[in-house]
Amino acid sequence: MWRDKVVWITGASSGIGEAVARLLAERGARLILSARRADKLEDLRHALGEPERHKVVPLDLAATETIPVAVEAALRHAGRIDVMVHNAGISQRALVVDTDLAVDRRLFETNFFGTVALTKALLPSMLEAGGGRFVVVTSLVGKIGTPVRSAYAASKHALHGFFDSLRSELWSAGIRVTLVCPGFIKTDLPLHALTGDGTPQGFMDRAQSRGYPVERCAAKIVRAVERDREEVLIGGKERYAVYLKRLFPSLFSRLIRHARVT
Ligand code: NDP
Numbered sequence: 589m590w591r592d593k594v595v596w597i598t599g600a601s602s603g604i605g606e607a608v609a610r611l612l613a614e615r616g617a618r619l620i621l622s623a624r625r626a627d628k629l630e631d632l633r634h635a636l637g638e639p640e641r642h643k644v645v646p647l648d649l650a651a652t653e654t655i656p657v658a659v660e661a662a663l664r665h666a667g668r669i670d671v672m673v674h675n676a677g678i679s680q681r682a683l684v685v686d687t688d689l690a691v692d693r694r695l696f697e698t699n700f701f702g703t704v705a706l707t708k709a710l711l712p713s714m715l716e717a718g719g720g721r722f723v724v725v726t727s728l729v730g731k732i733g734t735p736v737r738s739a740y741a742a743s744k745h746a747l748h749g750f751f752d753s754l755r756s757e758l759w760s761a762g763i764r765v766t767l768v769c770p771g772f773i774k775t776d777l778p779l780h781a782l783t784g785d786g787t788p789q790g791f792m793d794r795a796q797s798r799g800y801p802v803e804r805c806a807a808k809i810v811r812a813v814e815r816d817r818e819e820v821l822i823g824g825k826e827r828y829a830v831y832l833k834r835l836f837p838s839l840f841s842r843l844i845r846h847a848r849v850t
Pocket residue numbers: 598599600601602603604605622623624625626628647648649650675676677678679698725726727728769770771772773774775776777778780796799
């Protein structure tokens with residue numbers, strides 16, 4: 589299903605986005621690669637077979653005013669976008685009482701408003717083409733809240749609300765949405781996670797360093813799209829927290845207070 593499909597991936601300069609890009613390039617997709625670090629994206633593009641089939645469009649999701657220009661560049665190059673993989677994001681490692689409001693806003697600017705702005709700029713062309721798919725990488729904390737992730741969890745919950753609504757509005761127009769909720773995946777995410785004053789944490793977490801392999805995560809994302817899944821949980825045992833909260837909310841509330849999440 590991927591051959592010659594145009595797939596735009598944000599956060600392709602590392603981690604999950606890079607792994608998805610490598611997998612889809614192998615399957616014959618034409619890729620638009622976005623993130624802030626253009627050099628990393630160019631390195632990836634050249635590492636993919638037939639680099640001329642792919643394009644780098646550098647993008648800072650937090651600078652929403654620049655997003656229409658990026659969309660124009662992507663459409664000028666590819667003519668259409670079949671699948672938009674909203675994967676870029678930043679995490680958080682700080683208690684509510686220690687987190688500046690400016691940091692809460694930064695998390696929302698990138699994770700939520702940047703993603704929403706890109707979606708809105710892209711939608712008219714998708715609707716004109718008769719449809720398209722959004723793959724939105726949220727998190728297990730898009731379904732539950734845990735310590736030291738308050739605004740991060742809120743931004744990911746917000747993505748679920750937004751894209752569930754979008755799916756319901758535009759189903760008959762051919763727009764499909766797959767929400768992806770990873771648990772602990774072994775990537776550099778904790779290094780860049782914001783602390784209370786906005787500085788990056790700068791070191792790895794134990795939970796992530798023992799996390800689910802990123803290539804397997806990418807394979808599950810791709811399979812979820814192929815199976816037309818609306819939502820998928822990916823990771824190890826931590827996935828059961830979502831079911832525990834749904835079935836036994838009081839028990840979940842007691843357990844999460846003591847859960848080791850770093
Ligand atoms: P990485 O830190 O490896 O990747 C994050 C990506 O987002 C990078 O490519 C980064 O590129 C990009 N990015 C960050 N800020 C911006 C911005 N302002 N504009 C554009 N791109 C940006 O972590 P992961 O691969 O793990 O994270 C990918 C997604 O998966 C995120 O949305 C994260 O929340 C989610 N996730 C990850 C989990 C995990 O355990 N790893 C668990 C649950 C969810 P650059 O710095 O070049 O801009």
